[in-house]
Amino acid sequence: MTEHPPLSDIRSALQNAAQRLTTTLNLPLREARLEARILMEQCIGRPHAWLIAHDTDALTSDQQNAFTQLLNRRLQGEPVAYILGWREFYGLPLTVTVDTLIPRPDTELLVELALHHLPASSCSILDLGTGSGAIAVTLAHLRPDARVTATDQSASALQVARQNAERHAANRVRLLNGSWYEPVNQECFDLIASNPPYIAAYDPHLQQGDLRFEPLTALAAAENGLSDLRHIILQAPVHLKPHGWLLVEHGYDQQEACQALFHQAGFSQIATHRDLGGQPRVTLGQRGEG
Numbered sequence: 282m283t284e285h286p287p288l289s290d291i292r293s294a295l296q297n298a299a300q301r302l303t304t305t306l307n308l309p310l311r312e313a314r315l316e317a318r319i320l321m322e323q324c325i326g327r328p329h330a331w332l333i334a335h336d337t338d339a340l341t342s343d344q345q346n347a348f349t350q351l352l353n354r355r356l357q358g359e360p361v362a363y364i365l366g367w368r369e370f371y372g373l374p375l376t377v378t379v380d381t382l383i384p385r386p387d388t389e390l391l392v393e394l395a396l397h398h399l400p401a402s403s404c405s406i407l408d409l410g411t412g413s414g415a416i417a418v419t420l421a422h423l424r425p426d427a428r429v430t431a432t433d434q435s436a437s438a439l440q441v442a443r444q445n446a447e448r449h450a451a452n453r454v455r456l457l458n459g460s461w462y463e464p465v466n467q468e469c470f471d472l473i474a475s476n477p478p479y480i481a482a483y484d485p486h487l488q489q490g491d492l493r494f495e496p497l498t499a500l501a502a503a504e505n506g507l508s509d510l511r512h513i514i515l516q517a518p519v520h521l522k523p524h525g526w527l528l529v530e531h532g533y534d535q536q537e538a539c540q541a542l543f544h545q546a547g548f549s550q551i552a553t554h555r556d557l558g559g560q561p562r563v564t565l566g567q568r569g570e571g
């Protein structure tokens with residue numbers, strides 16, 4: 282049976298919630314406090330600054346019930362992004378649902394590198410496995426002159442990407458349902474970006490934390506997690522214009538395998554970039570003239 286903690290004012294409700302999150306989910310206290318505050322902001326519809334100024338205000342019973350409900354969902358492990366229905370990515374609030382991966386800060390590195398490698402004038406971009414549209418929508422938002430196409434085999438994920446494209450990119454993302462390059466036929470692009478599934482199916486992390494709640498089809502791939510990366514990298518030259526760039530996100534231990542695939546596919550300027558934690562997470566390369 283779920284417990285209803287005796288809440289009185291905002292401050293004690295937050296303290297109590299942070300304590301329970303620490304004990305139940307084993308979260309560091311700092312993270313638990315942050316999560317408790319985000320859930321409170323959602324319940325009472327006020328920003329952080331307001332909570333600080335009113336932390337001795339009593340909660341109404343509706344607010345108290347709403348907070349208890351959200352807190353109980355989180356205590357059962359549900360990710361905060363799914364509870365709220367959104368997650369911030371590259372400064373944009375993106376809608377997320379259980380049909381989409383929750384966009385990660387690691388993928389912001391991929392977006393940053395894509396922006397750096399895009400031609401200065403009008404250009405075309407393909408995002409493979411767009412999920413919530415994190416990569417495609419952010420690039421379309423920041424480069425209004427770009428023609429952005431995104432594919433995903435999940436029709437329900439594409440519905441979410443459509444909402445995000447409407448909200449942040451004036452609908453300027455062409456969303457296509459199908460497997461990897463299949464929906465774009467023989468079309469060629471200046472830049473292809475992808476954050477495909479790359480976790481090995483037997484990896485125990487799939488049974489832990491937020492990953493338990495996310496779609497397995499967005500996370501796990503065959504061949505030790507390499508099968509989708511292999512397909513995307515080896516087929517990329519067919520869909521890149523001369524001098525076009527391919528950028529892929531991958532696991533911290535897949536740099537060598539990805540670089541070997543880029544060489545096999547005939548790319549030059551191959552490089553791997555590290556995330557904020559110092560792990561090699563994005564490999565890129567340029568197609569030659571041929």
Ligand SMILES: C[S@@+](CC[C@H](N)C(=O)[O-])C[C@H]1O[C@@H](n2cnc3c(N)ncnc32)[C@H](O)[C@@H]1O
Binds near residue numbers: 385438476478
């Ligand atoms: C790791 S998620 C990335 C989502 C999003 N790009 C992001 O970075 O947050 C991988 C995405 O690839 C999609 N996917 C998996 N297999 C696919 C396939 N064969 N063809 C197209 N998309 C696929 C999944 O539905 C999921 O949305």
